[in-house]
Amino acid sequence: MKVVTALADLRTARAALANPLGLVPTMGYLHQGHLSLVQRARAECASVAVSIFVNPTQFGPQEDLAAYPRDLERDLGMLGREGVDLVWTPSAEGVYPPGFQTWVTVERVSQGLEGERRPGHFRGVATVVAKLFNAFQPQRAYFGQKDAQQAVVIQRMTHDLNFPIEVVVCPTVREQDGLAMSSRNLYLAAEERRAATVLSRALFAAGEAFAAGERRADRLRGILSETLAQEPLARPVYVSAADPATLEELSGPTEHALLSMAVYIGKTVLIDNIVVGEGESG
Numbered sequence: 075m076k077v078v079t080a081l082a083d084l085r086t087a088r089a090a091l092a093n094p095l096g097l098v099p100t101m102g103y104l105h106q107g108h109l110s111l112v113q114r115a116r117a118e119c120a121s122v123a124v125s126i127f128v129n130p131t132q133f134g135p136q137e138d139l140a141a142y143p144r145d146l147e148r149d150l151g152m153l154g155r156e157g158v159d160l161v162w163t164p165s166a167e168g169v170y171p172p173g174f175q176t177w178v179t180v181e182r183v184s185q186g187l188e189g190e191r192r193p194g195h196f197r198g199v200a201t202v203v204a205k206l207f208n209a210f211q212p213q214r215a216y217f218g219q220k221d222a223q224q225a226v227v228i229q230r231m232t233h234d235l236n237f238p239i240e241v242v243v244c245p246t247v248r249e250q251d252g253l254a255m256s257s258r259n260l261y262l263a264a265e266e267r268r269a270a271t272v273l274s275r276a277l278f279a280a281g282e283a284f285a286a287g288e289r290r291a292d293r294l295r296g297i298l299s300e301t302l303a304q305e306p307l308a309r310p311v312y313v314s315a316a317d318p319a320t321l322e323e324l325s326g327p328t329e330h331a332l333l334s335m336a337v338y339i340g341k342t343v344l345i346d347n348i349v350v351g352e353g354e355s356g
């Protein structure tokens with residue numbers, strides 16, 4: 075496994091890799107969710123590359139960039155065991171050199187949900203992913219369903235900017251008790267970790283209601299809210315039943331929906347989602 079920091083070294087190493095190349099962009103502190111993306115890429119591609127970069131431009135002024143967990147040595151050990159061919163670990167200055175002023179903004183699908191909660195977040199995400207696509211020139215790129223809006227934003231950007239890349243969205247990986255794997259779970263105290271399972275319980279309750287015939291979007295949102303209300307440590311930021319492609323909130327009966335939420339557990343905001351109906355995923 076080759077590990078590089080400079081962009082020039084990345085391009086040299088990339089040129090030596092067989093196509094198709096599968097790229098897994100990460101911010102490090104890897105868990106089984108990340109590794110599932112690597113494993114999918116390994117199964118589908120001749121070569122696999124991973125980026126490890128805590129992207130400062132997707133953090134808001136109230137979000138603690140410095141506190142984001144990092145353990146590069148651990149991450150590289152995990153990736154080596156998965157047979158990754160190339161890892162890029164750039165510096166912030168290497169990605170955003172002095173005077174940087176060019177941004178990628180995906181309009182409508184970035185505005186609600188996490189976009190409303192975290193203004194500017196998806197501008198940072200879209201810009202860094204566009205730069206990663208340009209740097210690696212992959213044929214496929216792998217993202218997790220847990221970050222559902224991010225996946226939609228990247229799919230839209232890839233289509234609109236004519237990147238010759240297939241964006242592959244892989245199912246959410248969960249702990250045995252249902253909690254979606256996330257680097258932010260590290261922030262949870264023991265009692266908060268127990269309480270955090272309410273997110274998946276709420277989603278599964280709404281999913282079961284849909285499977286039993288409930289099609290009213292308002293009622294599905296109601297089930298999410300009612301389940302969250304049973305946990306005293308949970309403070310919802312939003313609950314949503316949206317169109318999986320446009321992310322517009324649904325009203326009335328629907329045959330498919332992205333059910334999603336952001337919830338404070340203590341001081342930590344966790345997100346989770348499921349898709350119900352046509353073309354279910356994650």
